[in-house]
Amino acid sequence: MPNIDTIRSNEKVLITGATGYVGFRLAKALLRTGARLVLPVRAKDDEHLAQRRDELLAKLGQGSIEVIACDIAKPEDVKRLPVDCTIIIHSAATTKFNVEADVADRENRDASISLFHLGRRSKQLKTFAYISTVYAAGMTEGLVPEEILARPEGFVNHYERSKWETEHALNTDFSDLPWTIMRVATVLADNKTGEYSQMNAVHNTLKLLYYGLISTVPGDAAVPIYLVCGDFVEKGILAALDSNDRHQVYHVCHEASESLTVESLMDIGYKAFLSDESFKKRGIQKPLLVDLESFAILADGISGFGGAVLKDAVGSMVPFARQLFIKKNFENTRLRSVMPDYEAARFNEVLPQLINKMIEQKWKLN
Amino acid sequence: MTEVYLNYPSYALGDHAVSIEDSVRDDRTITDLQAFLEAGFKQHWIAAPGTHAYDLAVRAVEPIKEHLSEVDTIVYSTCLTLNGNMGLWDDFLETRDVKHLLDYPVSHLQSHFGLQQASAIGLNQQACTSVLGSIRIARGLFLAEPSLREVLCVSADRFPEGALYEQAFNLIADGASAFVLSRKPAGFRILSTAAITNGALARANDEETVGTYFNYTWKVIQSALSNAGLTASALNWVVPQNTNMKAWQILSRILGIPFDRVYAPSLSTVGHIISSDNIVNLVALEQDERLKSGDKILLCMAGYGLNWQAVIIEKV
CATH class of the missing domain: 3.40.47.10 (Thiolase/Chalcone synthase)
Structure with a gap:
C-alpha cells in the first residue's frame, strides 16, 4: 500500500504493463492516491481497445484513467503517447524465461529505449521508474549490489540479457533522465496469506510436482530462491518513487538469509502437498535434486522419455535451471532505507498457504 | 544366516x-x-x-x-x-x-x-x-x-x-x-532384496509412470543397499532393465556410480523383454572377463502396478 500521506493528485503517471501483475498493482495503488493515469495497452482496433479499457476500468475502480491504444514495441506508437506526464513507470515486459532472442530484443530492450526517448521529450518528468528484475544480474555469483552492474559473464536466458541491456542503455545513453531502477524478485503470492492472482515458473513447477510429472529437480540445495509477495513489491516500488532520489537502483527483494533455499522450498512444498489427502494417497515422492548435467541429459533425451506433457514439464524448467545452481546474495540496503516498515514475509508460512489455495483452486487463477 | x-x-x-x-x-x-x-x-x-x-x-x-x-x-x-x-x-x-x-x-x-x-x-x-x-x-x-x-x-x-x-x-x-x-555357494550370492508398490498409481498413464520413475527407483535402490548394509559406492555393476539408457545416465549420477558400470549390452539388439532383461544382461555379464569374484551387482526394475524392485547379488 502506498503511503496514505502521499497525495499524487498533481501527478500524471504513465504506466506501461498495467494489464500485467506489477503494473496493475501500481496503477491501482496510485489511483487511490489521486494520481491521473495514462495506460497504454495493445489493441488490434477500436473495438478491442474499448474492450480492454472496460476491463481495466472495471478492475481499477474510480479515478482519472486514460487508456490509450499503443504497442510499445512499435516506436511510431510510442511517439503518439502524451509528453506531459510527471512520472513514467515502465513495467511492461515479456517475462517468459524461454523468450526468443529477437522477441526479447524487440519487446524488452528496444521498446524500453523508445520509452526512454519519450521520457526525454517529457519536459515535466520527475521520475522514470524502470521495473527490472533481479535476474538482470545474469550468472553473477556472490554479492549483487544495488548498483548498475557490469555485464555479467553470462545470462541463463534472453529475458535476463534483455533486462540487463535495458538497464545498461538507461545508464549510459539516458543519464539525463531522472531514472530509478527497481529490480524485482519472483512474485510468489499476492500477500502473506498466500493468495495469488498470477502464476509463473515457480507455480508451474509446483504444479508439475503435485501431479507427479517430474521426479527430479535441478538445483543446488543451498542456493537461495529470491521470492517476494506482491504487496511488498508494490510498497517497495512506491517507497522508492517517493524517495525522490534518482539514478539509483533498488532491489525489491529480500536478503538471502530471509529467503528460502532450493532445498527448503522443496521440503516445505512437499510437506504442504502431503496435507492434501489426494496427493498423499497417490504416494508421490519428494523430487530428487539433480546436478545440471543430469538435468541436461533429461532435457536432451526427453523425446525418448515421455510424451507431450513431460516434454512441456521439463522444457518449462530448462530456461531457468542454471540459476538454481548460482548462489547470489542480493543487497537491499537502499530499499530498506526508504522502507521504515520493511518486513520480509515468512515464506515457510506463505508457501504452504499458497499451495493449499492452489490445490483448492485446482491450480487455476480465480 | x-x-x-x-x-x-x-x-x-x-x-x-x-x-x-x-x-x-x-x-x-x-x-x-x-x-x-x-x-x-x-x-x-x-x-x-x-x-x-x-x-x-x-x-x-x-x-x-x-x-x-x-x-x-x-x-x-x-x-x-x-x-x-x-x-x-x-x-x-x-x-x-x-x-x-x-x-x-x-x-x-x-x-x-x-x-x-x-x-x-x-x-x-x-x-x-x-x-x-x-x-x-x-x-x-x-x-x-x-x-x-x-x-x-x-x-x-x-x-x-x-x-x-x-x-x-x-x-x-x-x-x-x-x-x-x-543354498550351494555358486554363481551369485544374494545380498538383499527390496520392493515397493504404489497401488494408487495402478492406472498411471505413461507420463505418470515416467514422472515417478527417478525418485521411486532411487528409493528402492536405497532400500536394497540398506538391507545389504552397503552404500552405492560398494556396487561394481548395475544390471538394469532394457529401457532408455538416458534414465540410467541420470540415475548413475545421482547414485554416484560411473555410468560405464551400468551394464545393459542387450538393449539395442534384444529390446525390453518385459520381465527378463536383468537375466539377459546378467548372462552377458557372466561372460564378461571384467566380472570378478566378490563384485557386487545391483539388479533393478520398475514396472506397472506401479512396482519397483531391486536385488543386490555378489559374484561368488
Missing part, C-alpha cells in the same frame, strides 16, 4: 528379430523412430503366431535342465496375467466352465521337465519387476523352510498378437528367462 545363491541364468527370445525401422513402419509402436534410436533401441524379438509364452519358458529352461534334479519349488512369473493361463477364452465362453481359465503353465512346465517333486507358485501381478519378485519370494522360502533345496525361477511373456510392442516409450520384446536358486 541362510545364504541363497542364484545360478544357471538362462533365457530364450521370441522367434524373429525385427528391426525398429520395420516395427515403426508396421505400426507396432507409437513413438517415432528417431526417439527409439536415441534411446538405444535397434531391434527386438517377436514370437511367431501360435508361440505361447509357455513355449518361450520351456526354451529358457531347456539349456539348464541338467541342473534341476534338486528343485523343490518352481516360481513361475509373468508380466501379463494372460500369460499365466494356457486355456482359451473362447473355450470358456463356449462351455462357461472356468477350468479353461485355470490352465496353469507352471503345471505344464513341471510335468514337461519331470519335476514331480517340485511344488508350484505363480506370480503375475508385479509387471516388469516379476523376475526380481520371484527372487524375493524364493529367498523367503529358503529362510522359512530349512528342508528346501533348490527353486527354479521362470519368467515368460509374449505380447498378444496384434499388440503394440511399446510400453512407456520402450521397445518391447517377447522372451523368457530362468535360473536356479540354491
Whole structure:
C-alpha cells in the first residue's frame, strides 16, 4: 500500500504493463492516491481497445484513467503517447524465461529505449521508474549490489540479457533522465496469506510436482530462491518513487538469509502437498535434486522419455535451471532505507498457504 | 544366516528379430523412430503366431535342465496375467466352465521337465519387476523352510498378437528367462532384496509412470543397499532393465556410480523383454572377463502396478 500521506493528485503517471501483475498493482495503488493515469495497452482496433479499457476500468475502480491504444514495441506508437506526464513507470515486459532472442530484443530492450526517448521529450518528468528484475544480474555469483552492474559473464536466458541491456542503455545513453531502477524478485503470492492472482515458473513447477510429472529437480540445495509477495513489491516500488532520489537502483527483494533455499522450498512444498489427502494417497515422492548435467541429459533425451506433457514439464524448467545452481546474495540496503516498515514475509508460512489455495483452486487463477 | 545363491541364468527370445525401422513402419509402436534410436533401441524379438509364452519358458529352461534334479519349488512369473493361463477364452465362453481359465503353465512346465517333486507358485501381478519378485519370494522360502533345496525361477511373456510392442516409450520384446536358486555357494550370492508398490498409481498413464520413475527407483535402490548394509559406492555393476539408457545416465549420477558400470549390452539388439532383461544382461555379464569374484551387482526394475524392485547379488 502506498503511503496514505502521499497525495499524487498533481501527478500524471504513465504506466506501461498495467494489464500485467506489477503494473496493475501500481496503477491501482496510485489511483487511490489521486494520481491521473495514462495506460497504454495493445489493441488490434477500436473495438478491442474499448474492450480492454472496460476491463481495466472495471478492475481499477474510480479515478482519472486514460487508456490509450499503443504497442510499445512499435516506436511510431510510442511517439503518439502524451509528453506531459510527471512520472513514467515502465513495467511492461515479456517475462517468459524461454523468450526468443529477437522477441526479447524487440519487446524488452528496444521498446524500453523508445520509452526512454519519450521520457526525454517529457519536459515535466520527475521520475522514470524502470521495473527490472533481479535476474538482470545474469550468472553473477556472490554479492549483487544495488548498483548498475557490469555485464555479467553470462545470462541463463534472453529475458535476463534483455533486462540487463535495458538497464545498461538507461545508464549510459539516458543519464539525463531522472531514472530509478527497481529490480524485482519472483512474485510468489499476492500477500502473506498466500493468495495469488498470477502464476509463473515457480507455480508451474509446483504444479508439475503435485501431479507427479517430474521426479527430479535441478538445483543446488543451498542456493537461495529470491521470492517476494506482491504487496511488498508494490510498497517497495512506491517507497522508492517517493524517495525522490534518482539514478539509483533498488532491489525489491529480500536478503538471502530471509529467503528460502532450493532445498527448503522443496521440503516445505512437499510437506504442504502431503496435507492434501489426494496427493498423499497417490504416494508421490519428494523430487530428487539433480546436478545440471543430469538435468541436461533429461532435457536432451526427453523425446525418448515421455510424451507431450513431460516434454512441456521439463522444457518449462530448462530456461531457468542454471540459476538454481548460482548462489547470489542480493543487497537491499537502499530499499530498506526508504522502507521504515520493511518486513520480509515468512515464506515457510506463505508457501504452504499458497499451495493449499492452489490445490483448492485446482491450480487455476480465480 | 541362510545364504541363497542364484545360478544357471538362462533365457530364450521370441522367434524373429525385427528391426525398429520395420516395427515403426508396421505400426507396432507409437513413438517415432528417431526417439527409439536415441534411446538405444535397434531391434527386438517377436514370437511367431501360435508361440505361447509357455513355449518361450520351456526354451529358457531347456539349456539348464541338467541342473534341476534338486528343485523343490518352481516360481513361475509373468508380466501379463494372460500369460499365466494356457486355456482359451473362447473355450470358456463356449462351455462357461472356468477350468479353461485355470490352465496353469507352471503345471505344464513341471510335468514337461519331470519335476514331480517340485511344488508350484505363480506370480503375475508385479509387471516388469516379476523376475526380481520371484527372487524375493524364493529367498523367503529358503529362510522359512530349512528342508528346501533348490527353486527354479521362470519368467515368460509374449505380447498378444496384434499388440503394440511399446510400453512407456520402450521397445518391447517377447522372451523368457530362468535360473536356479540354491543354498550351494555358486554363481551369485544374494545380498538383499527390496520392493515397493504404489497401488494408487495402478492406472498411471505413461507420463505418470515416467514422472515417478527417478525418485521411486532411487528409493528402492536405497532400500536394497540398506538391507545389504552397503552404500552405492560398494556396487561394481548395475544390471538394469532394457529401457532408455538416458534414465540410467541420470540415475548413475545421482547414485554416484560411473555410468560405464551400468551394464545393459542387450538393449539395442534384444529390446525390453518385459520381465527378463536383468537375466539377459546378467548372462552377458557372466561372460564378461571384467566380472570378478566378490563384485557386487545391483539388479533393478520398475514396472506397472506401479512396482519397483531391486536385488543386490555378489559374484561368488
